[in-house]
Amino acid sequence: MSWQSYAKDHLKEAGAMLSAGIYGKDGAPWATEGDIAAGIKNNEIVRLVQIVEGREKNFLDIMLGGKKYVYTRHDEDDKFVYLTKSTGGTGDDKNYCCAYVSKQCVLLGFVGENHKMGNCSTVCCKLRNYLNGAGY
Template identity: 25%
Template sequence: MSWQAYVDDHLIATGKISKAAIVGKQGGIWAQSAGYNLSQAEQDFITKTAFASPDDVRANGITLGGFKFMAIQANPDEVIGRKGERGVFIIPTTQAILIGEYEGTPAGDGNVVVSKLADYLKSVGY
């Protein structure tokens, strides 16, 4: 299965995630939903700062696709952001980082979708 299929079929197709990307821990976008553009600075923040310096995330929030989220939680296992009806779950796997934004759906539903894919990728070494 291609990385794009993971984004399209396992995140977006659920109807619980509105925008998504898979970013390599060493950098680079492996796959992303249509129209979801993460700047290089946003990618660098995710790969270099988000999990290494959770205090920075809590202090500064998370900007993705030009939209700034307030950090609700930041730890080595998960970063959660929210602003209004929009939210984001950022979960690292062995080799990648999953980013799933939701809008207008319950946060718990979005978390389950992203966490489930993260657990699967970890189980197969990714």
């Protein structure tokens, strides 16, 4: 199965997400689905990994795709973070992100107001656990 299939079939479609992506810990995109995930820069992923793994403690000005996100919650032991982006509008202007870090990669899921963050998080976490078991 290709990385693109993981992003499309196992993340975006399974979690009813706006956008999803899988990136190497170096920030290189392995696969993306949707505009949000496609616009994320390598250095933004690298910084996000540092935050999730507890190597950076500054949770201000987290950027993804050039958009500012607000730190909501994270767990260094389980290696995940939740973020919120809001431009003050509704619908697609406001979205939420979960990021799960595995041994070699980062899985991102983005949902809007009409989606459930719990579904997004569960799908990302399950795929991350599977990839960890496979050495990724």
